[in-house]
Amino acid sequence: MQLALSDYPRGAELAGALVATAPRVWHGVEKLGTPGEVDALLAEHGFAGSCTPAELDGVRDLRTELRAIVDAAVAGEETGVVVRRASALAAGGLTLGEAGPARGGLPAWVFGSDAGLVEGLAAVTGVGLLGAVRALGPERFRACAAPFCEGAFVDVSRAGRRRYCMPDLCGNRVHVANHRARRRSG
Numbered sequence: 700m701q702l703a704l705s706d707y708p709r710g711a712e713l714a715g716a717l718v719a720t721a722p723r724v725w726h727g728v729e730k731l732g733t734p735g736e737v738d739a740l741l742a743e744h745g746f747a748g749s750c751t752p753a754e755l756d757g758v759r760d761l762r763t764e765l766r767a768i769v770d771a772a773v774a775g776e777e778t779g780v781v782v783r784r785a786s787a788l789a790a791g792g793l794t795l796g797e798a799g800p801a802r803g804g805l806p807a808w809v810f811g812s813d814a815g816l817v818e819g820l821a822a823v824t825g826v827g828l829l830g831a832v833r834a835l836g837p838e839r840f841r842a843c844a845a846p847f848c849e850g851a852f853v854d855v856s857r858a859g860r861r862r863y864c865m866p867d868l869c870g871n872r873v874h875v876a877n878h879r880a881r882r883r884s885g
């Protein structure tokens with residue numbers, strides 16, 4: 700699994716997608732219950748990778764750390780705290796590609812790992828969060844605005860106005876609830 704530094708939004712999206720599978724977001728239901736569910740999540744986000752049964756706990760532990768990093772930013776912790784923890788995830792997975800004139804003589808910075816799925820995932824999601832906090836700022840790390848949802852996410856959209864951890868789900872449910880409330884009062 701690999702990700703170029705410039706492609707950090709994909710890493711941040713993947714980090715958010717992992718965070719959104721946690722039982723606390725699904726009222727106790729584990730959405731990464733099998734290695735196959737990890738594989739499906741990766742494929743959905745355009746990453747190749749296959750999780751073994753032995754790696755599943757490692758993926759869930761990584762998810763816990765990603766959530767803690769997002770929560771630290773949401774809580775307004777110093778940006779240094781977020782950077783330090785995200786760096787720890789990314790650091791092991793940096794490789795330097797060939798230098799090229801198109802890059803001003805600098806090598807391509809590629810994050811990832813072939814050592815194992817968890818290592819690769821840590822590097823890709825770590826650099827995703829690092830890129831997001833650097834390029835977009837810690838205010839792009841947000842708690843889901845749906846009152847019934849405990850989710851959190853990183854908004855890497857251009858407009859930066861995302862409010863829900865799963866827009867299709869949480870956003871829709873809020874709209875339906877608002878609509879019903881209007882009809883009741885109307």
Ligand SMILES: [Zn+2]
Nearest residue numbers: 843848850869
């Ligand atoms: Zn949500």
